[in-house]
Amino acid sequence: KNEVEQSPQNLTAQEGEFITINCSYSVGISALHWLQQHPGGGIVSLFMLSSGKKKHGRLIATINIQEKHSSLHITASHPRDSAVYICAVTNTDKLIFGTGTRLQVFP
Amino acid sequence: KAGVTQTPRYLIKTRGQQVTLSCSPISGHRSVSWYQQTPGQGLQFLFEYFSETQRNKGNFPGRFSGRQFSNSRSEMNVSTLELGDSALYLCASSWKGIDAEAFFGQGTRLTVV
Numbered sequence: 001k002n003e004v005e006q007s008p009q010n011l012t013a014q015e016g017e018f019i020t021i022n023c024s025y026s027v028g029i030s031a032l033h034w035l036q037q038h039p040g041g042g043i044v045s046l047f048m049l050s051s052g053k054k055k056h057g058r059l060i061a062t063i064n065i066q067e068k069h070s071s072l073h074i075t076a077s078h079p080r081d082s083a084v085y086i087c088a089v090t091n092t093d094k095l096i097f098g099t100g101t102r103l104q105v106f107p
Numbered sequence: 108k109a110g111v112t113q114t115p116r117y118l119i120k121t122r123g124q125q126v127t128l129s130c131s132p133i134s135g136h137r138s139v140s141w142y143q144q145t146p147g148q149g150l151q152f153l154f155e156y157f158s159e160t161q162r163n164k165g166n167f168p169g170r171f172s173g174r175q176f177s178n179s180r181s182e183m184n185v186s187t188l189e190l191g192d193s194a195l196y197l198c199a200s201s202w203k204g205i206d207a208e209a210f211f212g213q214g215t216r217l218t219v220v
Binding site for chain 1: 149199208209210214216
């Protein structure tokens, strides 16, 4: 079993829909990261969380430390949100990555 | 403010050769970390350097090594290349380390033939 699990693996949505991507982890962490990767490889860090909730534009990330679970929400999704979303945790002295969620938003 | 710069962007090498990849962090960032991304294994952490010292290391063989210079620029070296080393190699910089917000470069796509 992977130490960081994401669901779903693939997600399709119509423009305007509310999207949720989930991340569960089984190790102790000091921080959780949400990353976005577009075709071509470039990765952008969206959020870094150690507790609570953060919001940036249409993106919201939450973390529940007791349940070892985080969610990334996208409100009013847009085709430009199409990308792979990756959850990663900082565990002691290393980063552990989830396998990613591929999101496609259609007009 | 310039972003993280990785060179070269693409590289083709032959099995058995060695390769050196370069990463220039954002000005003022002292931490540089390296990652390997393959279709089969996804993203995996290689190592992190902070102020010229390797601070953290992932589970990779000794063929993978790195260093960081006094200007925080970092290089990653892979010796005796294997076909399985074909991957996208990404570096990221931050002001503090792997538990701080990271800024990624565009990556170097290495193909081993």
